Amino acid sequence: MIRLIALFATLCLLQMPAPLTAQESLEEIVRVDVLDGGRMADGKVQAALKLTLAPGWKTYWRAPGDAGIPPELDWSGSSNISAVALVWPTPEVFHLDGLRSIGYKHQLVLPVILTPKEPGQPIRLSGRIDFGVCSDVCIPASLSFDSALEPGAKRNPAIAAAMAARPLSANEAGAGKARCALKPTANGMEVTAEIDLPPTGGTEVAVIETGNPKLWASEPVVTRSGNRLRATSELVHVEGKPYALDRSALRLTVLGSSRAVDIRGCESG
Template sequence: MKQSSLPLAALLAAVTAVPTLAQGRYDNIVQTEVLQGWDLPDGRRLAAVRLVLAPGWKTYWRAPGDAGIPPHFDWSRARNISAVGLNWPTPDVHVQNGMQSIGYTEQVVIPMHITPTKPGKPIRLRTKLSMGVCSDVCIPHEVSIDALLDSPDLSPTPAIVAALADMPYSADEADVQSVTCRLRPTNHGMQIEARIDLPHTGGTEVAVIESGVPDVWVSEAATTRSGNTVVAVSEMIHTEGGAFAIDRSNVRITILGGSYAVDVRGCTAG
């Protein structure tokens, strides 16, 4: 499985390095703040976590690229929470040592739509965030978050509103006309060729494909444009080498352009 060895080996090396690299000067890479947010008419709470990175450091988006570590929230110790919907602002594309990663520098506000188990009762936002951070070295990092959301409020928080406004456009908002995906088997997994008919999003466009299948690694997409059509080609490989199936309705494609980004959910057979 030669094509998948580089990202998997990099991730394994980073995880192995945790006991030593996470000590000392690596302890204060990320500062966290919970933004209390406000109550929504449907009973949900819209809150957020602000991550402030030390100078020179970056962290990763939900689909981090070949060189990144995907963030993960563990909600097992939270209280009065039945569901959490994360809203990721538009990330930046970084190229370091010839490898592409996707994420954030300086700081990022991550809005959360929280559905309480018992509406109207306080919410204990207690979680561990496992994430990757990168500067001269790239390492896994973990932060603990614990806050009580107990003050009813209907006034929107400006920082959360700004983060929501910075999210990619939906397919409808971006005037996407059609999205098709062609799948074919490869020696190690499956190739996906996505074709998205949409207006130019500005500058150099980068497509990111997410398979919608756990433990399936997706390579950096070769992205080209012809007229009104973006073509993105990636290879998908199961991290344990097993077989897998793709449901096109669960495929997610994000086009990161110089002017704006577009979030496309699902595709049809090409």
């Protein structure tokens, strides 16, 4: 599977037309805007990055699947910010030539919750987002953003809608605690997560994230028996090294046709 991912990425780059490397051509495919959402009750500030895509193009979620490019964000040009938290809206699942990717079409409004160093003072949100966009070809993209946020800005409906579109927490979904069983494999480790979770609708897709960028997780095999869901995935170190797995850092996202659920941490079991 790792070889398939590498091959797909290479093919995408080889198919990329030369004119698309120009910034003005990229801007015809995707643009980034900063949305200002004002101060929250706890003193934090709400903003969002809005990616608007040309018809037929899509971009990717934080865990993009077998055929996607994960976004990376650089906030180094910002001022009066001590912490940044992202709130990812529920993504869609795409299938192409037997490979699964996870992301967004048309647009992505990505809420950003900012903790200011000096509460009540203006914030500048400035930096760069490196990400991928795909249609008939896949293109690695990099766009800069720079915006002064006003402390007195009003609530932004687009940000509120994106916040409401996030996956439910385990408590909100009525889920029990996740339990994970581990066993060694030839290449790494197999993890089987079990959780009591009412059906989320249709053919359920699960995503396992380890919290360690050096660990690759295969597409989980999902089975269900009543209200109990099981997801099994193989975890492989990208450099072939041995590793220790922190169960508390595991994150299981279940994507169904009617709702999505975000489950943090996994007990031994």
